[in-house]
Amino acid sequence: MKRTFGLVIFDCDGVLIDSERVSAAVIAESMTELGLPVTPEAAMARFVGVSLRAMRPMIEADLGRPLPPDWNAMLVARIVAAMERHAEPIPGAREILEHFDAVGQPWRIASNSADVEMDAKFGRTGWLDLVAGRTFSAPRLFPEGGRPKPAPDVFLAAARSLPAAPETCLVIEDSVTGIAGAIAAGMTCYGFAPHGNGEPLLAAGAERVISGHHELRDLVALAAAIGAKA
Incomplete structure (x- = not known):
């Protein structure tokens, strides 16, 4: 559902x-x-x-x-x-981002990588225009006292940008470290395990595990149904 x-x-x-x-x-x-x-x-x-x-x-x-x-x-x-x-895109990743744009579902990217690293990845894959203004880097927060995952700081920064209340946010993560950060932020987290190694993610607190981005089409409803309010 x-x-x-x-x-x-x-x-x-x-x-x-x-x-x-x-x-x-x-x-x-x-x-x-x-x-x-x-x-x-x-x-x-x-x-x-x-x-x-x-x-x-x-x-x-x-x-x-x-x-x-x-x-x-x-x-x-x-x-x-x-x-x-x-760097190469994960299969189905661009398609789900474009689908969310088409249906009005807000999305952001929150990473422990530095901005220069994300620019290199998204430049290589031709995604710079797609992700512009929607990436959040933990190292960008360091001068203000921010911490990397497993701290919640980068997730909370992404939520403030909309703004969206943490309890209305869904995080997609493939690491135990990231799941810990999402839970610390008070957000729902789905584990991403395309190779079938989802048990550690569930043990870390992921609500469920998906094996591909296509599954999100059947799991995420249009955000406009509740709005995106802080």
């Missing part, structure tokens, strides 16, 4: 853009250069949904020493370059 939401908020990586494997390869390469050999698969398993800010102390603990001061900036630059070459 369809439910009505004032706003649908999508995670970016792994939900709209197939970019997590690209990032994991860059992270694995950097860790190996630092003397911590790791495969892209292992890096992805450990760091999916984890912000760069949270990742740094984890790697430093493994190393037993601080990372170079410019490591964050270096890694972002390498990830951006990789995204410009390899």
Whole structure:
């Protein structure tokens, strides 16, 4: 049965853009250069949904020493370059965004990625016009004291932009970290598991798990039925 939401908020990586494997390869390469050999698969398993800010102390603990001061900036630059070459859309993602536009369902994107990373992903896929003004980056909030997921800050920033009350928002997330942030924000969360690995998402608190964006057509009713009010 369809439910009505004032706003649908999508995670970016792994939900709209197939970019997590690209990032994991860059992270694995950097860790190996630092003397911590790791495969892209292992890096992805450990760091999916984890912000760069949270990742740094984890790697430093493994190393037993601080990372170079410019490591964050270096890694972002390498990830951006990789995204410009390899990022691809998740099947059905653009179609659901365009469908929501057609039926008047507001949507936003909330990500732990920096704006420059999202620009690279959406530039590569030709989505810049589609997503303009609707992306929210956790690092953009850092100067104001904002925190990355699993904190709720980036989700709440996305909701304020409409505005929409948190309890009227639906979040689509593929990581335990993101689900924790959505729940902390007081929002409903659906897990996104196109490869059938939805049990950890349900255990983390997702209300249900979907395997593809096409399912949202049967689950989300027109927001105009209640309006999008703060």
